[in-house]
Amino acid sequence: MLLIQCPFCGPRDQVEFSYGGDAGVPRPADPAALSDDKWNAWLNERDNPAGEHDELWQHSMGCRRWIGVRRNTLSHEVVSSWALQPAKTA
């Protein structure tokens, strides 16, 4: 069971979190301006490295913050985790 460091609450068991996938695909500011190919690349193509991976998790059973986690997909080692924004709201 992974131990994920919530930047707000501290280390918590994986069961308190839900997974959000690749952190490297922020939503385009103006989707209408993208070609079908570009939109598809954003929507469907993901970083899928065998190694360190930046990903999103939500501390859904705790503070409900979405956080960033850098984790090694081969060893599962959590390298670091961070607050995504000086999140103002939600």
Place this chain on the structure above:
Amino acid sequence: MSGSGGASNPMRVADLGRIDRTRTLSFTFNGTRYSGFEGDTLASALLANGVRLVGRSFRYHRRRGIVTAGAEEPNALVQLGTGARTEPNLRAPQIPLYDGLVASSQNCWPSVDFDIGAINETLSRLLPAGFHHKTFMWPTSGWLTCERFIRRAAGLGHAPAEPDPDRYAHRHAHCDVLVCGAGPAGLAAALAASRAGARVILADEGSEVGGSLLGERAQVNRNDAIRWVQEVVTELKSAPGVRVLMRSQVAAIWDHGMATVVEQIGSGAPVPTHLPRQRLWKIRAREIVIATGAIERSIAFGDNDLPGVMLAASARTYLNRHGVQPGRRAVVFTNNDSAYHAALDLHRSGVEVAAIIDVRPEPSGSAFDAAIAAGIKVHAGHGVLRALGGTTVRAALVAPVDVSGRAASDARGTAFPVEGDVLLVSGGWNPAVHLWSQARGKLKFDEALATFVPDPANRPPAHVRCAGSAAGAMQLVDCVVQGLAAGRAAASDAGLRHSPTISAPMVERETTCPLLPVWQVDYPEACRYKRFLDLQNDVTVADVELAVRKGYRSVEHMMCHTALGAGTNQGRLPNISGLAILAGAIDTPIPQVGTTTFQPPYTPVTLGAIAGPETGLALDPTRRTAMDGWHAANGAVFVNTGLWRRAQFYRQGRERDLEAVNREVRAVRNGVGLVDISTLGRIDLQGRDCAGFLQRIYINDFATLAIGRCRHGVMLREDGMVFDDGTVTRLGERHYLMTTTTENASAVMSRLEYLLQVEWPDLDVYLTSVTEHWAAMALAGPCSRAVLEKVADIDVSDAALPYMAYRECRLAGVPARVFRISFSGERAYEINVPAGHGRATWEAMMAAGQPERLTAYGTDAMDVMRIEKGHFVVGPEANGRATPGDLGLHRMIRKEGDFIGRRSLSKPGLAAEDRPQMVGLVPVHAREPIPRGSMLVVEPRQVTPYPMEGFVASACFSPTIGCAIALALVERGRLRKGQRLWAMSPLMRMSVEVEVVDPVFFDPAGARLRG
């Protein structure tokens, strides 16, 4: 010392062992009653009673006896207990004896003495490894017939036929240092860590601390080693941060220092009802010390599976720990020093040691010297070619061998028998590296031990280290020193700065003679006799060699092909020997052939312990609404929606299901009904930017929603498919309330939080789930206002509360929110009250509505009415593959601006003309039903595959329309109104001709909504 143990325990020695002779326990094995003592295992008690034959082997059904004294036991697997508490495949050495224990042999019929399956042995040449791949292919049906027989022979013990009456608990724990194994190394590690101030958990699968010291006669501080063990335990148990778990096996090491430990509760007999039978500890440790010791291995020789062939150290354990002599006259066969200790202990207890057969040409060292001094004969440079005997060992056939274990070609001439009723073997030791491997630690080959040991240079990412025999230290003095060092280092790595000085206890170092790596005794006629590597799966040296000849040369292929190591002991005994023989056959050094990795668990763990309390009814929590108790008391038939249970309908008297639903529908359409909709998700939105936010997540317009007004909204996923729908009410200037579908409530919440926190953090919007705070009910039907008037303290006239408006008020004295929203197509009011008042409000409404014959209705009636109204729902129509256009929502889409999913709507596939579109269906012949889940085709009589034009999403009988109706998704459906199709359900053997109609069957103008 004398070897007389009394008539009932003929093999028991009088003054040895850690058993309590004042407590006699009686037990039954294969129908015969025996007795043993507290402190015995089933295996030791059987041996004490002189029982040799305990089971039959898997493939050839050969006779088998007890070989080891631990988890590695391949043969003595028994069926324990009877009835619902029976358990298959338990290892006799691991079963603590208790009074009334009942056990029997497995895999034999009619009995272990006479077993029909033994015929397999005569056929054994036809059944080499992998035989089944080469046969049974012609005729095609041949395999299926044979498979049935093979299958019948499968398995070992039998599963219980009834539900398990026992309970299993889970338990979390945290510590700085987890020590696995309480032998000398583990004890030393725990002591050092504890003295450094660490929180320590020490877990051992045995019932007593001490590990192998319990079965040896070692000295520590010039005293019995057990004295030292007890001192350490006393100190540990009194230290504040230490927890000692006995009968607790570390079953697995997972990510990030998480270890699971299975604790057996009680002594083995059924536990009292307030206790769980087993407890799964989930321990999060900063540091882990593995001190699980080492496992003795064997050497392969002819017929080495005869009952009476036993590992030397195990025999020693039975003697010293349980006071049981494994035989009267022992022959000892070894390639290393450790068997000398066994021989010496046996000798001292009065067992005659016929000879020690040592493959090493020139053994030496303190153990050797002691054996010579004791007058034991040693045949150096010799090996055992075969075990001789019929049902049990009678003698060993011995001949000179070279350093690779090969006997000369004239072996038959030089061979001589050495008589004995027990043949003790030691082929060296394998560190118990399972947990290290599970933690992803790497192994390296140790030439001196001729085995794999943990490679300290390649520690796993989880903070794990090994100590003692598990790390390859075979002398007690090294185990203790390593243990202390490991405990100290672990505490320090766990962040404890205090570093105590502990002086190591005094242990003498032995002088030793190196092991000679011999894996099998080979001689010219060897192929005539089976030389077993894996006793459980009947895998022999010849099987491995055959696999190699056929090209299965990687370890994994060889093991898969031969089933070596696939038994319930997971290859604890045979793996390294198999590997060595494979290496020999392909002429490659062992380390290059590789090793197999161990997967959890360490030894098999009950499914019950893994599941813990979260199974059966508690597999998932059941969510209940505030009115749940009322529903239950009023005939509700419940249905699961996600985790919720909801009233599907309320049965009155002997009504049939459909009658009840029809009655409820009519009650709403003609009068008034009340339905519990508490399960819908409710999200409270506050902040300056709520309107803008809603605009970005819904396809329709929310900028114009006025305070006190409600609006239906539809959300998409980014791929353009409809995600969810619900209503939004503007409660105040900066305050909104959103509802979601029951099933998507948490997914929507999480998605919205994501958008606000990650994508649009500049928006000032706060989301709070208030699903649980409110109990919600909908009052629907032409008479709904009449009922509402009686309980509300405000004006609810259509002028004051028009369609899609919202008011706050008190209802039956309780603060309430009233929304005039409708799903059924009737005049309707959704009412929210604080959940604590839910049931009282519901009851007050039911009472107030009596004159109007207010009827409680369930989800089925709600579903019928929404189908009549042509409302799609998430699931049947919005099935994750439907666009808003497909569902007829194209006109709802806002002209301007981006929203989630908009970009995808213009993808060619989503904009295509031939997409399915939602339509209504009615049967052409009004009395026919429309089968649920049917597929739509143009022509009913064709050959498969049929071209399918669409599918029936929701179908029901409409008491309002008076016939079956359905919502369907049909290719170009909106253009096909008036056309006929066939609704086909081959599963129900039905095909019904239907006509495509508008999806709104009832009150298309919506006149009833507004009243």
Place this chain on the structure above:
Amino acid sequence: MKYSIFSLARNAVSFHRDWPLAWRSPAPKSHYDVVIIGGGGHGLATAYYLAKEHGITNVAVLEKHRIGGGNTGCDTTIVRSNYYLTANARFYEHSLRLWEGLSQDLDFNVMFRPRGVLNLAHTHADLENQARRGNAMRLNGIDALALNRPEVASMVPDLDMSPTARHPILGGLLQPRGGTARHDAVVWGYARGADSRGVDIIHDCEVTGIRRDGNRVLGVETTQGFIGAGKVGIAAASHSSVVAGMAGLRLPIESHGLQAMVSEPVKPMLDAVVTSDAVFCCVSQSDKGELVIDGNVDGYNSYAQRGNLPVLERVVGAAVALFPSFSRLRLLRLRGGVMDMSMDGSPIIAKTALDNFYVNCGWCYGGFKATPGSGWCFAHTIAQDRPHELNAAFTLDRYTLGRAIDERGAGPTPWLH
């Protein structure tokens, strides 16, 4: 040597000393007409059908460790074709038909046994979905039966049929022709079949790079040196993204861990494959008597090939809830695989943006049953440079075009498929 009871008997006389190699272990040649990356079931089947159906025998299968050591070696071996969407249904049905004749075709008993795959329904919504699926299957020419409660109870007596169970069983959808096979036998059978037709199977040969000249692939860099290739096909399953990345391609694939649980062997008690989508659990009993259980993916990207405790607890809890008498049986081992999860849960067998480079991936947890069909279609696609009708929908551009084949309707969230 042809395998039969006679060859067994003949060899028994000679103490089995004369069995030939099942396949050779050649050194790689410098150039092949086709190089297949990945020696799992799919890669080997592709090579076999390239040789058998298309006469292309100058083929190498490059495997970084040993053949069959990937997912093919650790899955729960369920074979079925009970799909709803037509593209999937027809493809998997083709595959199932190949399974039905595979032992004879390969002259190697792959121990395929149609014991029936039973999908349980726990809610009315489940029943309705099953009806839809079963009807679609039947109209596609695939066998399917709807079972009611008593029929389910008599087929699988150990199930908890209590109407007050947490997830009561209301019925089920049975595909009688579905079943299980032996994974290693499939690998060995295809390997032997391909090898005997001239295909080189090269172990311990990891592809580390792909050499390109503009839009053409020239060959692959490997741990055994450069190997030139007329065409290159990827069948690297979990490592698809990594290998495609070597050629500069990004795939709509994520790799997620999935574990299988194996119990100690017990006497036969369960003669069907029982699955439940509601509780995410799938249980069958192997020929050896082991219960084989699996469930959901672990839920985060992983290449670790190791199990995960929360999912283990959940899946075992579900299995025990379905079969309360299983609770005293014991878990013998866990096998962890890494799934190539696609964005719509359906596979990709397709040409790529590069001229002579082909991909086969996106198998999620369903690729074992696809092995023959996948190899067959992939071989066709490579040999003819265009997809067969059966895999025409499994393209890469379906996502761009908005023609995803989303059986579950979960959208581009791979771990939900």
Place this chain on the structure above:
Amino acid sequence: MDETTLSDAAGAGADHVIGGDGRTARVVISPVEGRAVLNLRTVPQPGMGVFASVLGLELPTTAGRSTTTADGTVRALWTGPGDWLIACPDTARLSLESSLRTVLEGMSGALTDVGHGFVVFNLSGPAAVDVLAQGCGLDLDPSAFSEGMCAMTALARMQVVVHRLPQGDGYDVYVARSYAESLWHWVTVAAMEYGYRVRR
């Protein structure tokens, strides 16, 4: 066996010991009635100090901390950055709510009444922590989870707030109302081995 309902259990189990040795209750389970809960959310901004004067307590800003008014009636539990649960007697809710609303006016923030969404019960006795540890992965050791600490976490896979009360008063467990019966059932099963009593 059906799940014990809250009301059944609270009635039947009252004042006699279930499980354990049948005599000593090492766990006492007490439903907590009449507690209102508000969810207060803000972001760091000028004027935050006002909250302290309105609430009579300093809002905790460290993860896992709670604060209490001098008379012990109002508690603020940290549940996330800028996110608190304010628990108070039901009778005090209206006035507290309206004064907080006044403070929030013109500020970025939100105040939501969520009290009916929770069922609260208290676990006390020497084995209370052992009951929690059966289903909660937090380190509940007294050294790590000291009096006054709180956490939003998972208990038996259900989301809860665990609050360790000062003065050895055990643990308050807040659970979403719809889950309460399932959690209650779980707790009574978990407490069986120690012996428990229900106190009304």
